Amino acid sequence: MDNQNQYLFNFRGYNFQRSIVSMNIVENMDNQxxxxxxxxxxxxxxxxxxxxxxxxxxxxxxxxxxxxxxxxxxxxxxxxxxxxxxxxxxxxxxxxxxxxxxxxxxxxxxxxxxxxxxxxxxRNPKDVLTSFFYFSNSVILYEASDSIETFMQAFLDGRGKY
Known part of the structure; x- marks a missing residue:
């Protein structure tokens, strides 16, 4: 498990939001x-x-x-x-x-x-991006973006709290 920052952590190549995931389930997925x-x-x-x-x-x-x-x-x-x-x-x-x-x-x-x-x-990736942009700007937990272009670049680069 690679802990990238306090918000996300990486487990077997997948980023999880630390506050909502149950590590007991994720680490023991095959035993569920x-x-x-x-x-x-x-x-x-x-x-x-x-x-x-x-x-x-x-x-x-x-x-x-x-x-x-x-x-x-x-x-x-x-x-x-x-x-x-x-x-x-x-x-x-x-x-x-x-x-x-x-x-x-x-x-x-x-x-x-x-x-x-x-x-x-x-869903069409363009619609996912648009929905994610508006959702992330309305949820305090996420980092707001000033434009959809900035959001898209951070999203594609794997940066930000998404």
Whole structure:
């Protein structure tokens, strides 16, 4: 693990945001329990993850019929690699819906032996860049950019808190 700075850290070639990732899950990815009926939403950030979480929540949890609208999206379809103090993955009823931004080489190897459903959502890179630019300028946690050109160059160079 290469600690680049206080905000991000690099684990096996992938940068994680230190404050939200669960290192226990990431370091022991191959030991995580994966069920045959699990559903994984795999996306690059700002590519439609939340929309897909909402759509699958309506399908799998029957929308408003059983009061799932009162449960946070992050608890209905949590990010697999993130810290969720109020969610115990082992106690979640099947089928479980997870999201992840993990690259292919970091996902649990057991995916190859299970009947896991994987939805890979992608978006035009120009739209991802634009969405990420406005998102990063609205979130205090990220570094604001004065122009989309400056943001794009920092993004492509791997600089900044993105």
């Amino acid at each position: 329990e994966i069920r045959d009926d699990d559903v994984f939403i795999v996306t690059y950030p700002k590519s439609g993850t939340v929309w897909t979480q909402q759509i699958l929540s309506l399908i799998y949890f029957e929308g408003h019929r059983n009061n799932t609208e009162n449960i946070l999206t992050a608890e209905r379809a949590p990010f697999f690699e993130y810290k969720h103090p109020s969610v115990d993955y082992a106690k979640m009823p099947s089928p479980r819906v997870f999201c992840t931004h993990l690259p292919y080489y970091l996902v649990p190897k057991v995916f190859k032996n299970k009947i896991v459903k994987i939805l890979y959502i992608y």
